[in-house]
Amino acid sequence: MRLIIIGFLLSQISLTAINGLHLWAEIEYGRQRPLAASAIYRWEDKYLFLQAMLDLRADQPRGAVKDLGRLLEFSPYNIDAVNNLGVAYWMLDDFQEAEKWFRRALVMAPEYRWAKENLDILNGRRPGAMNIMAMAK
Numbered sequence: 543m544r545l546i547i548i549g550f551l552l553s554q555i556s557l558t559a560i561n562g563l564h565l566w567a568e569i570e571y572g573r574q575r576p577l578a579a580s581a582i583y584r585w586e587d588k589y590l591f592l593q594a595m596l597d598l599r600a601d602q603p604r605g606a607v608k609d610l611g612r613l614l615e616f617s618p619y620n621i622d623a624v625n626n627l628g629v630a631y632w633m634l635d636d637f638q639e640a641e642k643w644f645r646r647a648l649v650m651a652p653e654y655r656w657a658k659e660n661l662d663i664l665n666g667r668r669p670g671a672m673n674i675m676a677m678a679k
Contacts, residue, residue, distance in 0.1 A: 591623060601633070621657075
């Protein structure tokens with residue numbers, strides 16, 4: 543009987559509440575431990591992220607912009623996607639837009655190493671190549 547009641551109560555939890563809880567967890571945990579937060583992302587988000595990484599590595603930044611933009615519609619606090627969107631715009635020679643996304647990542651997590659390094663490289667304070675951060679290894 544208890545299992546039936548618990549099952550009924552669980553079935554009454556709305557998808558909106560679940561999505562709200564997911565978003566809260568993503569925001570809070572993403573700010574504290576951005577890379578570890580990748581474990582809570584939806585499979586669709588991971589697919590879009592990995593597709594964007596393939597696009598970037600194949601020198602197809604427009605595809606990455608599209609995939610990362612779609613990903614950020616569902617997971618706006620995915621810091622790796624925000625950083626890599628900056629990389630994609632950098633590859634498109636849109637340096638102002640790239641800087642905007644790197645700065646957005648640093649607002650979300652000021653200690654986020656990849657965005658710091660990319661911003662320093664973009665602004666000429668540090669030599670080197672862009673850092674594409676993979677969400678899940």
